[in-house]
Amino acid sequence: MEVKEGMDSTRTGSDRTRRFLRLATLALLALLLVPVTTSAETLQQVLKRRGLSQQDVLAAAKTYVPTGKRDEYVAFASGGQSGMVIVYGIPSMRILKYIAVFNPEPWQAYGFDEESKAVLNQGRINGKDITWGDTHHPAISETAGDYDGQFLFINDKANPRLAVIDLHDFETKQIVVSPVFQSEHGGAFVSENTEYVMEAVQYPAPLGGEYSPLERFNEDYRGGVTYWKFNREIGRLEPKNSFSMELPPYSQDLSDFGKLASSGWSFTNSFCSERYVGGIERGRPPFEAGCSAKDTDYLHVINWRKAAQVAAQPGKTKLINGHKVIMMDTAIQEGLVYLIPEPKSPHGVDVTPDGDYIVISGKLDSHTYVYSWKKIQAAMAAKNFEGKDPYGIPIIGLQTALHTQVPLGLGPLHTQYDSKKGIAYTSLYVDSMVARWDYINGKLLDRLPIHYNIGHLMTMHGDTVKPRGKYLVSLNKLAIDRFQPVGPLHPQNHQLIDIAGDNMQLLYDMPLPLGEPHYTVAIDATLLKPAVRYKVGTNTRTGEISPHKTRAGEERIERDGNKVSVHGTLIRSHITPEIIEVDEGDEVTIHLTNLERAQDQTHGFTVSKYNVNGSWEPGKTATVKFTADTPGVFPFYCTEFCSALHLEMQGYVLVKPKGYKAKVGALMPKDQYTQADYEKQVKACNETQTVIDSVVGFITERNYKDFPPVVALVEDATEQLGYADGPKQKAAEEAAAGNYHSATLWAGQWWQYQVKAADIGLRAKTYLEQHGAKKVQ
């Protein structure tokens, strides 16, 4: 864009003017005053028309990510009752993916193909399918206390389970069911090198699932924590190398692993240490009254590294449902567990980046407590306890362990850390605010109102040894009036806050359109290295090559009694085979392999009315099954708009009824197309080839090899064009034999491959034009 001539005259103004109006400014001034195209608006006009303030346009500029550019951070939010994980970019706050974890989800075909059903089936409980989950606390795998971007762990609070997502392909790979708890909350949290993934119970119940009446709450109901062993090599949790620790029935809640100074330890808080049992319907005050009667609850301080050693010793654990549990007496004897009073009804327990302090807020206490790990260690070493709890666990006095206590506001809940030493952010639920404060000197620095009722909050790498600062996300529990209304069930609101400056600044309101996130973690986007395709024939849920991998030319339909198995392939724009004939009552199994190598060339597959649905990313092999119990004609097709001829990527399953008597009929005559039709089609092919040649010329005359996306497109186009040779040759052979009908059709298929190649080539050409590719010799 040119700067208008008139602007130069400002250079004749005073010195003070000159100071402001340097060349760089001129370009921006031009932006304000000169429309980009003749009739377009200036920025000034846009602000006026849209009623935007100066603060708004700054926020817009801080969050807008132009086409093709990338976000700086990638966030993983739990999806609450949706059972999913939500992936979004920061600062654009655009949602990039919902990953189905505990719920069947048809777009990803999760729980639809046999391979993913096998993952969901790992999560069955008491013989029942559990078709949802209450995901709460995602955790990214860590190396040396910082996120490494390899795996994501997520819990199900309602049906105590943990799942593993591989960030290589963003798919759920494993679900484990807690062998001892009836519900959980405080998971997932990972140790500094992802040796263990931790989950803590929520509501006390007899360990292992036994029945016991509420009258035996104190005797038989228990809490606990589980340390799931993670095997990074295979990317799976190992139940046989995992263990739990029995704890009092205190409604254990969130946890955190120690780091650096506090390495080897973990911290778990609790609420309702009153052990109150409600019963409004019986005339007793409700749980909410009795569970908040005392001023403090208990923080559990656990030596997990030593506990792992104890769990490995014979006779030190009790096997419950085949799972090792360190019972309380052993834990106390071995010095594995201590209690410290903590503020009333706490939620987050958050170890500082250096591991020196543990910060805890109680939602019904307006102070946030900072505990000193040094003081806690000293108390444990000196056996300086103020007493024991009813189960014999030593209690370290609050004042003995406390570093400081800071009044931040009402309903403090969760704390995250800044890249700046000593700076923390705490959510204030009742106040609907975020507090920025100094946890070393115990000083409140700033507060920012949010909308509304913040639960957790999150800074970039904010719970690691190396927080990145920059952005904070406020996970608000109520949106109320923030967005265009969409009925009584509201989206949630995640607010992006700029924390780079001295004051916090609200940047963006993001509605969450599905699910209720509880906690979120965000990783530097450059640490994620996901793949775009699989090795051909991969069972993506196990990572192994499927025995049903099928290459082009290997497609087949086989029958064994009433079992029909199909090995087929998917490629732009046909499914092989195209006709599947079975008999009423047959059990039909269809194994499909996507032969594509090009990025984003996913194909889908469905057989109508048979609840058959699948999604095949490039290279994937997966299996769908149905029993052909209803006779009739059932179209199948590709459910992904994959190419111009996508609608023609179709076929039929024919289910012949028992006792069907054949009627006479014939397909369209084989002499429909004549020599003239054939020649017309060949002419079209030759003309299309001219277009392709010109596009190829354009591309190869430029430095296209400097643009990796274009190199990928050229590979794809070359492959598609390569496929054209077969039909082209068949067409010529049929024409030579005088079979012009068949020749015309094969020439048509030759043309189809040309169209696909042209489509890809044109995308490559546009890319080069838009990215300033240069002509080369």
Next chain:
Amino acid sequence: MEVKEGMDSTRTGSDRTRRFLRLATLALLALLLVPVTTSAETLQQVLKRRGLSQQDVLAAAKTYVPTGKRDEYVAFASGGQSGMVIVYGIPSMRILKYIAVFNPEPWQAYGFDEESKAVLNQGRINGKDITWGDTHHPAISETAGDYDGQFLFINDKANPRLAVIDLHDFETKQIVVSPVFQSEHGGAFVSENTEYVMEAVQYPAPLGGEYSPLERFNEDYRGGVTYWKFNREIGRLEPKNSFSMELPPYSQDLSDFGKLASSGWSFTNSFCSERYVGGIERGRPPFEAGCSAKDTDYLHVINWRKAAQVAAQPGKTKLINGHKVIMMDTAIQEGLVYLIPEPKSPHGVDVTPDGDYIVISGKLDSHTYVYSWKKIQAAMAAKNFEGKDPYGIPIIGLQTALHTQVPLGLGPLHTQYDSKKGIAYTSLYVDSMVARWDYINGKLLDRLPIHYNIGHLMTMHGDTVKPRGKYLVSLNKLAIDRFQPVGPLHPQNHQLIDIAGDNMQLLYDMPLPLGEPHYTVAIDATLLKPAVRYKVGTNTRTGEISPHKTRAGEERIERDGNKVSVHGTLIRSHITPEIIEVDEGDEVTIHLTNLERAQDQTHGFTVSKYNVNGSWEPGKTATVKFTADTPGVFPFYCTEFCSALHLEMQGYVLVKPKGYKAKVGALMPKDQYTQADYEKQVKACNETQTVIDSVVGFITERNYKDFPPVVALVEDATEQLGYADGPKQKAAEEAAAGNYHSATLWAGQWWQYQVKAADIGLRAKTYLEQHGAKKVQ
């Protein structure tokens, strides 16, 4: 913000300078150069740091919607294989809601509570649950040809079905199964006053689901269209008043209703009018080759208004599966259907806002065809036909009907209209572009590259009699490199384009994180009037008051043999009842009513390990069921973070095993709390009351009644505080009787209600502070 003094000196510059630097500009200059807070960045610094161009900041300013402000338009996108509808705001492109339609979805509890299961069960086919759908074409209900914002219709292509969503609460209310088709595509489309909702078949098959071999394709396989009668009063489709028309096996595709000039008619296109049957595995060229061999396919022109009259006459229809079908012979005899050649492999058929023209693009023809309704009418009146198709349907000659033919580019697909007369936008799939053109004068005006491979496109009210112009959304089928990678399965990309000026300008790339949208419709946001609560006790799926509506005090647990039924309530922060004791094998039914009236106060409910999950918006009554086949202790809790004491909104289902022998035990002693505890709690209550009084004082001293959201908050706070009276009184009574334990707990419950009231009051106070409320006398 203040303008720096230095700026004024520019006024001493030349006249030309003065022309540019008027006062309004100064404020903006200040924005560029002066940070908003001391240490914050200027806009100029932000642009430099983030590498944004002038075009980028303009686009950011055109799309950014600040906190609490609303989007101008609301879009409803189909979700493809996800089975859902996606709701998003324009221009912010923020997704506001996923509405589950054909798939069970746990966040909304769709398919989890009995009431919504009843809706999903309407969509069962051949005795089978269909747990997904392939949603393609949403349609908003219309009045006089323009969107009225009352209902949304959406189809399932795979398992031919249609669903009705009520935009009063954005919930799916009805699913109907096609009684005649095996798959469909061309739905939903609505007539000008939503008399009928139309769907057309996709892949031909014998009507009604009979088996017939592919060798009888020409004789037995058929296409067709269905006109579903809509009853706006009850908001439901009426199968008994609906009818279909048999059509040739031409793979009918999309449709459109005529409007104004062409009122009473509908238009349906087709592909594979070759009636080709593929079979690669049998040595035949694939469908994609044989289905694109001819240069043209057929547009079906149907007189639906007359057809409705014919369908009502005795003897004029054939009943197939109880559904009226006008067979082809009757349709031809009655002059209900005509064919016109149309460009090869078309997708969209789009009637212009005045109804005068019909625009069709064939993906394998680089021309877009504009048909003249006047010419078509004249040909029909004069019986000016060029022949008949093999089934006897009269064919109007292409040149007879054509207004003009415009070469727009490669792979043209779908057309939408501008508010400016005669201006249309057409997607170009192969070219990856949008074309702006003049359909009256047949002139291409502008083309804009998109990323990548656009399918449908959409302008605001772009298929109505009154398009609004302003924005266009390009629904791209491939995203490839646009976003931070998230594995082999990519999000889709919807690109927002500014069409207000003379040139199209790309504004925003929106990733679609779940599902594959095919078509989208967008309505002026002010035309939507969704509710925020239900009448207490509403079965939201039927709109009727549930027989299981339960008010406070009516909660009860009843037993009839092995059937246990619970009538309970949900309110911040307890579930009544809190303890549910049943025996192993009992069938347990839990009816819950959310007593809340406050906006966004949804509660959830789950019983752990029993796959029980539900969502209760304010006023809703819904039912969950399970068989207590596994003995044990199963916590239940509210799954929505609804209040500070959300975690304490809990209870237990106890399933007593057969033959259980009681053990001795007792809850916590009833003398835990003393007079001192009681007095401490009362002191806390009194202190909290002081806080509340000061907040109340702040609010009532201001013109809070001018702020409807604050009025709602005050009502909610007053209600919560009202609840405090009961426990307060109980506490006093118990204290008077010397029962200090019980008195302390009840005083605690009094305090819980105070905390909720304070939370709401503080939100109201902040709102007034942020919105410049004034002190009143």
